[in-house]
Amino acid sequence: MIQAVRDKNQTDIPDDFGNHDYSPYRFFPADEWARFRADTPLTLTADEVQRLRSLGDPIDLNEVRRIYLSLSRLLSAHVESSQMLFEQRKRFLSLSDEAKTPYVIGIAGSVAVGKSTTARILMELLSRWPSSPKVDLVTTDGFLYPNAVLQRENLMERKGFPESYDIGALLRFLSAIKAGKKDVKAPTYSHLTYDVLPNTFRTIDRPDILIFEGINVLQSRNLPADGKIVPMVSDFFDFSIYIDAEETLIHAWYVERFMRLRETAFRNPDSYFHRYATISEKEALAIAENLWRNINLKNLHQNILPTRPRADLILQKGRNHLIETVALRKL
Numbered sequence: 001m002i003q004a005v006r007d008k009n010q011t012d013i014p015d016d017f018g019n020h021d022y023s024p025y026r027f028f029p030a031d032e033w034a035r036f037r038a039d040t041p042l043t044l045t046a047d048e049v050q051r052l053r054s055l056g057d058p059i060d061l062n063e064v065r066r067i068y069l070s071l072s073r074l075l076s077a078h079v080e081s082s083q084m085l086f087e088q089r090k091r092f093l094s095l096s097d098e099a100k101t102p103y104v105i106g107i108a109g110s111v112a113v114g115k116s117t118t119a120r121i122l123m124e125l126l127s128r129w130p131s132s133p134k135v136d137l138v139t140t141d142g143f144l145y146p147n148a149v150l151q152r153e154n155l156m157e158r159k160g161f162p163e164s165y166d167i168g169a170l171l172r173f174l175s176a177i178k179a180g181k182k183d184v185k186a187p188t189y190s191h192l193t194y195d196v197l198p199n200t201f202r203t204i205d206r207p208d209i210l211i212f213e214g215i216n217v218l219q220s221r222n223l224p225a226d227g228k229i230v231p232m233v234s235d236f237f238d239f240s241i242y243i244d245a246e247e248t249l250i251h252a253w254y255v256e257r258f259m260r261l262r263e264t265a266f267r268n269p270d271s272y273f274h275r276y277a278t279i280s281e282k283e284a285l286a287i288a289e290n291l292w293r294n295i296n297l298k299n300l301h302q303n304i305l306p307t308r309p310r311a312d313l314i315l316q317k318g319r320n321h322l323i324e325t326v327a328l329r330k331l
């Protein structure tokens with residue numbers, strides 16, 4: 001069974017030139033991957049994992065042990081070597097006042113695939129390594145244009161598509177972070193109001209690691225007609241992760257989450273989706289299916305999945321959000 005998944009995936013992800021004959025990834029079935037945790041201690045408790053997981057994500061301590069301890073060990077090795085290189089370069093160039101810059105990890109994947117849970121678990125685990133006590137997490141939804149702008153530009157049905165983000169603000173944010181600037185402001189988003197929060201920012205002050213999570217973080221931009229070279233979000237990344245699953249599974253997770261939100265968040269009269277808490281189950285299912293098919297699935301096909309081969313590491317999930325295979329870039 002594992003072998004079948006492995007073989008299928010090996011040809012599923014082509015190399016950078018679209019070649020399906022060999023893959024730039026090395027594929028590890030979850031149980032093999034789990035061995036790389038070596039003697040890394042489990043520093044999270046079952047209660048903490050429960051607090052960190054998103055609605056509908058059944059991740060437990062066993063999954064943290066199986067997948068995330070090895071991953072945090074690998075990432076922390078990357079962070080430590082980049083810190084060592086930074087110190088050596090500083091000595092080599094006799095630079096005494098060079099500001100340390102955060103190590104930036106990007107997390108990409110479809111809506112409802114579970115990016116937030118992965119990001120929060122990694123944040124907690126990485127902050128317990130001595131080399132990176134300060135880890136921050138920023139999500140790209142804060143960089144969406146406000147609903148008023150999306151409505152004016154007829155983009156409400158394109159929320160999450162590249163044109164719905166203020167990409168300039170996003171690049172300015174990452175550029176300030178990577179320049180080692182103090183107190184960089186990150187805009188915030190509310191799933192309750194389904195809108196960016198006006199004049200509400202988080203302050204990011206030179207963390208050791210910044211995790212930057214969102215559906216769009218591995219997208220490249222088309223070159224403008226004037227031939228100017230434009231940066232892309234991933235230019236600021238030191239490491240990137242794509243969370244992957246079969247489309248049918250993500251579809252089910254989206255719809256299940258929508259139906260559970262009807263029992264929880266949508267009951268709040270301030271929720272943008274409050275009206276969906278009171279309609280019949282059949283009507284609500286139709287709305288969820290429609291949102292999935294007309295917005296999120298289209299976005300997955302057109303803009304998210306094509307970025308998967310750009311990731312350094314791919315976590316492939318199966319049923320119940322359990323990770324079955326880890327693909328790590330060899331080159």
Ligand SMILES: Nc1ncnc2c1ncn2[C@@H]1O[C@H](COP(=O)(O)OP(=O)(O)O)[C@@H](O)[C@H]1O
Binds near residue numbers: 109111116117192265
């Ligand atoms: N309409 C909503 N109301 C409240 N919370 C939501 C809503 N939609 C998504 N969320 C929450 O927002 C977070 C991000 O969701 P999403 O962007 O789909 O990414 P992912 O599922 O990959 O983390 C998740 O924790 C999810 O539970």
Ligand SMILES: CC(C)(COP(=O)(O)O)[C@@H](O)C(=O)NCCC(=O)O
Binds near residue numbers: 214
């Ligand atoms: C806000 C989102 C685009 C996710 O954005 P991200 O945090 O990945 O930048 C997504 O949750 C969303 O609202 N999609 C639009 C269709 C829907 O309501 O599901």
